[in-house]
Amino acid sequence: MKKIIYTLYSSLIITSCSSSYHNINERGPSALGGGFQDREVETGMHFIIAKTNFKPWVGFDGAYKTFNRRAAELCSEESYKVLEQEEASYPHAYSQGELDYTISQVSGYVLCTSSPINDIKAKEIIVSDSKNFWFTD
DSSP, rough: OOHHHHHHHHHHHHHHOOOOOHHHHHHOOTTTTTTEEEEEETTEEEEEEEEEEOOOSOOOHHHHHHHHHHHHHHHHTSSEEEEEEEEEEEEEOOSSSSSOOEEEEEEEEETTTTTTOOHHHHHHHHHHTTTSOOOOO
């Protein structure tokens, strides 16, 4: 019985440390907290939020991997440019102990190389777009 509990606990710890490739737009929030959301701002320009699963420390590697994977998909595997990107972290659930479970998040704008929008216009769009609230958790 101890082996089963240990195995289940170990599996939870290992899976919570990664970032799930979960489309929050289509499937709703993940119980583990991870996944991504995106929307097309203009033709070939996207806003992406990528989140890690919860874990007891801040770490953005998984969020960056999810962000870049989604950007490549949205841009049909062609190259893209990240115009603006930021990191954030927030508690997923509070524990009774000293350790809280944290979700690390990377968000930003991506411009596909096939987009008719140039960098100057894209930055204007970002200024205007960043005043809007698009997603809720």
